[in-house]
Amino acid sequence: MSQHVVADARHLPLSDATVDLVVTSPPYWRKRDYGVDGQLGQETTPAGFVAAIVDCLTEWRRVLTPTGSVFLNVGDGYHRRALAGIPGRIEAAAADTGWLLRNRIIWTKTRGNPDPAKDRLTPRHEYVLHLTPARYHYDLTGYAEQYGRGANPGDVWEIAPERSLSPHLAPFPVELARRAIILGCPRTVCTECGHVAQRITEPSGELDPSRPQARRAMQLAAEAGLTEAHLAAIRATGISDAGKALRTQTGTGRNSAEVQRLAAEAKAALGGYFREFTFGPKRTVGWTDCGHNALRAGRVLDPFSGTGTTGIAATELGRDYVGVDLDPRCHAIASTRSKQPALAA
Ligand SMILES: C[S@@+](CC[C@H](N)C(=O)[O-])C[C@H]1O[C@@H](n2cnc3c(N)ncnc32)[C@H](O)[C@@H]1O
Known part of the structure; x- marks a missing residue:
């Protein structure tokens, strides 16, 4: 109208x-x-x-x-x-x-x-x-x-x-x-x-291939044979691996020991490029409804x-x-x- x-x-x-x-x-x-x-x-x-x-x-x-x-x-x-x-x-x-x-x-x-x-x-x-x-x-x-x-x-x-x-x-x-x-x-x-109405989103796991950092991250992940479970573990643990975040992510923290293990493996393979997967784009899976x-x-x-x-x-x-x-x-x-x-x- x-x-x-x-x-x-x-x-x-x-x-x-x-x-x-x-x-x-x-x-x-x-x-x-x-x-x-x-x-x-x-x-x-x-x-x-x-x-x-x-x-x-x-x-x-x-x-x-x-x-x-x-x-x-x-x-x-x-x-x-x-x-x-x-x-x-x-x-x-x-x-x-x-x-x-x-x-x-x-x-x-x-x-x-x-x-x-x-x-x-x-x-x-x-x-x-x-x-x-x-x-x-x-x-x-x-x-x-x-x-x-x-x-x-x-x-x-x-x-x-x-x-x-x-x-x-x-x-x-x-x-x-x-x-x-x-x-x-x-x-x-x-x-x-x-x-x-707000979008309901979830991480898509896809990176933007036009960005050199994203391309390098995908290359390293492929070379190391990282699985979707590894990438999901990176997203679950977040970017910080020091200080307070490390304490909450280990032992009694939110993320299970298996997620911790996978994330550590993936981070070792990717080095600083693991951040690319943490901030990966999201996709819309629905809309909120009152x-x-x-x-x-x-x-x-x-x-x-x-x-x-x-x-x-x-x-x-x-x-x-x-x-x-x-x-x-x-x-x-x-x-x-x-x-x-x-x-x-
Ligand atoms: C820069 S033009 C807007 C151009 C517009 N974006 C378009 O698509 O054409 C500014 C407009 O503000 C109007 N205008 C000037 N004083 C105004 C006022 N006090 N209240 C409302 N409109 C006003 C003018 O008649 C003019 O059409």
């Missing part, structure tokens, strides 16, 4: 605790005049702009569910020949108002517009700040399956910019919103108890929805979407665009 509302991002016509994730890109400070009364981005100072963003964050916190969070795409800009430092100022102001900055993701652009400056490098990156009020839903396993062959793929997103045919710039590619939604928006939420049988789809909000990029990603991923923009023209643009494929720049 997709919905579009004309409103100010600081005064949302939405009930408390009804949104699972905010993914958005506000107007950048003094970069573009959208020509609508009350627009954000035209403040005379960086401090004024940051205060407006903090007002937005306060309002978004009201509409977020207890496991909700915010992915905020922000770039910097030059003012009187110096970078204004906008992302850093937003980070500091958000922290001062009780938000946790969980990631500062770098969006690196594989291409961009030519820049006339002769005395500095052309900016080719922006930030995606992941801000959370407290605990939050996060599907790292699902994300890693798609983007990291099961391993944590890190905080740099290399994504080509897209352009749209509309008068509004949409420098925010569908792929950026897609990643944020996979990470932060639950697939389903129980309407009776608020239960968010038993109420009253599920709704996760709901994504973009409070500066513009041409509706976030909505395209949300719909594709089976999430509900609400797009808010002060400009009434955006509604038509967003619904036309949702029927067309994105264009590469």
Whole structure:
């Protein structure tokens, strides 16, 4: 279900605790005049702009569910020949108002517009700040399956910019919103108890062959004739073989003498490479269920929805979407665009 509302991002016509994730890109400070009364981005100072963003964050916190969070795409800009430092100022102001900055993701652009400056490098990156009020839903396993062959793929997103045919710039590619939604928006939420379905996982025992360390670990394991029982023993005993961990893993500890023996054998054969098997990727074997049988789809909000990029990603991923923009023209643009494929720049 997709919905579009004309409103100010600081005064949302939405009930408390009804949104699972905010993914958005506000107007950048003094970069573009959208020509609508009350627009954000035209403040005379960086401090004024940051205060407006903090007002937005306060309002978004009201509409977020207890496991909700915010992915905020922000770039910097030059003012009187110096970078204004906008992302850093937003980070500091958000922290001062009780938000946790969980990631500062770098969006690196594989291409961009030519820049006339002769005395500095052309900016080719922006930030995606992941801000959370407290605990939050996060599907790292699902994300890693798609983007990291099961391993944590890190905080740099290399994504080509897209352009749209509309008068509004949409420098925010569908792929950026897609990643944020996979990470932060639950697939389903129980309407009776608020239960968010979580993956039930188990170690897959498979390593990522694109990583040299993993390849070497697999080679050593094969040479030594290690069995699945050896690898399971490594996973059971964990990474530490010193200090307190060693005491709990021996004698009366959790792991049986046989597991200890197999793990020791495997570690002797693998040396430091045994860690590869400890941190091996997991596979999904099911989802948690509260038993109420009253599920709704996760709901994504973009409070500066513009041409509706976030909505395209949300719909594709089976999430509900609400797009808010002060400009009434955006509604038509967003619904036309949702029927067309994105264009590469
Ligand atoms: C950077 S654009 C968003 C682009 C968007 N990601 C897309 O897919 O097109 C910023 C949008 O914020 C809107 N806007 C500006 N001030 C606003 C406010 N106070 N409340 C809601 N929307 C606002 C503008 O009309 C513009 O569409």
